[in-house]
Amino acid sequence: MNPPSLSFRARARLSRSAGALLLATAGLASLAGCANYAGIRSDKQPLDVARIDTAQSLPTQGGQWPTMNWAADFGDTQLSSLIAEALANNPSIAEARARLDRAAAYAAGADARRYPRVDGHYSVKRELYSGNALYPEPYGGSWYTENNASLSASYELDLWGKNSAGLAQAISEQRASAAEEQESRLALATSVAQQYNALAREYALFDVAQAEARERQALGQISAARFSAGLDTQVETRVSDTQIATSNTLVSQLQGSITVMRYQLGALLGKGPDRGLAIARPQMQPLPVSALPDNVPANLLSRRPDIVAARWRIDAATQGVTIGKADFYPDINLSAAAGFDAFGFGHFLQFGSRQIQVGPAIDLPIFDAGALRARLKDRYATFDTAVATYNDTLVRALTEVATQIAQIRSIEQQQHDAQAAYDAAAKAYQLAVIRYQGGLSTQLQVLDADRALLQQRQTLVTLASQRRDQQIGLIKALGGGFDSAPPPRRDALDAMTSPT
Incomplete structure (x- = not known):
């Protein structure tokens, strides 16, 4: 299963995200003095x-x-x-x-x-939605089958x-x-x-x-x-x-x-x-x-x-x-996932059921009580x-x-x-x-x-x-x-x- 190609708009959003990542990295690095190892030798x-x-x-x-x-x-x-x-x-x-x-x-x-880590995931779920809760009719009180398949990848940038x-x-x-x-x-x-x-x-x-x-x-x-x-x-x-x-x-x-x-x-x-x-x-x-x-x-x-x-x-x-x-x-991790999610099997692999997630994660210790x-x-x-x-x-x-x-x-x-x-x-x-x-x-x-x-x-x-x-x-x-x-x-x- 090959994930669908990204549109021009999606690529633009990714470019802006990458720029924001660099700025965030520089900003967080400047805060590294909050938790430091000065004097330990x-x-x-x-x-x-x-x-x-x-x-x-x-x-x-x-x-x-x-x-x-x-x-x-x-x-x-x-x-x-x-x-x-x-x-x-x-x-x-x-x-x-x-x-x-x-x-x-x-x-x-x-x-x-x-090295990067790549994981594959597939799940099928049969669920009866409550007729007196979040979902109105015709969803409430009915059974639905949800199919979810995805391919995810993550990579930690070993900057330090x-x-x-x-x-x-x-x-x-x-x-x-x-x-x-x-x-x-x-x-x-x-x-x-x-x-x-x-x-x-x-x-x-x-x-x-x-x-x-x-x-x-x-x-x-x-x-x-x-x-x-x-x-x-x-x-x-x-x-x-x-x-x-x-x-x-x-x-x-x-x-x-x-x-x-x-x-x-x-x-x-x-x-x-x-x-x-x-x-x-x-x-x-x-x-x-x-x-x-x-x-x-x-x-x-x-x-x-x-x-x-x-x-x-x-x-x-x-x-x-x-x-x-x-x-x-800072620890900087890049992650991406692409796949399909749909109710039932009829629309499972259709283009409209695609889902894509891309995003960085940055962790920086600021205060940890030593x-x-x-x-x-x-x-x-x-x-x-x-x-x-x-x-x-x-x-x-x-x-x-x-x-x-x-x-x-x-x-x-x-x-x-x-x-x-x-x-x-x-x-x-x-x-x-x-x-x-x-x-x-x-x-x-x-x-x-x-x-x-x-x-x-x-x-x-x-x-x-x-x-x-x-x-x-x-x-x-x-x-x-x-x-x-x-x-x-x-x-x-x-x-x-x-x-x-």
């Missing part, structure tokens, strides 16, 4: 990473940034599979994905507001950029949600890797405990032989029995710990405890010496998902302030909060990287010293056993050497596990392979504090 600024002192704590070392497949660097294919399984099933990831979908839907809605800012805000929120989803994925992946590393540590300690139990069994055989030869008393044999039982207790304790950690891994995978029991023994390999990439502070802005998300939140809050300022100016100013202050508070969150996130991220690399360096030195201590303890234990077999020393000296050797073995296992754990932490601190173009840098002071 913010002096908060995002930290400039170039002004943060990191030269000593984060030196350039020529290292590589983590890749998205960083788990494969540990040489254990099962670890990569477990991380992929956890990411596919964990509820926290599903929640982050739902937030991202909601942000995308909001952005689509904000984009739709920038409110709708465009709304779209930009929605896109920034969507990008922030996308970065937050990556942060959730990284946190889960590193949690799985660290739990898997803890399981590897318990297995290594289990091996140490079993080796210790075998050595104490051998020592018990030596004590029994010496007792048979009359060289030892029952005291030494009973002490050997006690040491053997203690070693077996430690083996059982570690077996229980391994089972519990399997259950915990099953939970991280989003499965039941039986899934954890199906996990094979970890085969994680040590990573090479860690080295920081070049220019960590500046590059971290695009590689840490939490920093990227915080920066997009600032951009979204900036657009929110733009929207808040635009609320003080409601608009309050809303704008709230938007500035949101901006200040976003800046504070970003600044805190940036400082915390730089500190995490520096802390992780310092701990790795410390552990590497401890490993060097612990290896020297282990070599000495192993040699001392061998000599003590030989002397004990030859009757040149007592059992007490052997037990002292044995305890020192056990401690050094456990220390080496613990330090190796801690080093892997800190390296996983460094991978997380460096963004875990995430890389996103940073949000557009804008001078927030100029954008936020100068009323226009």
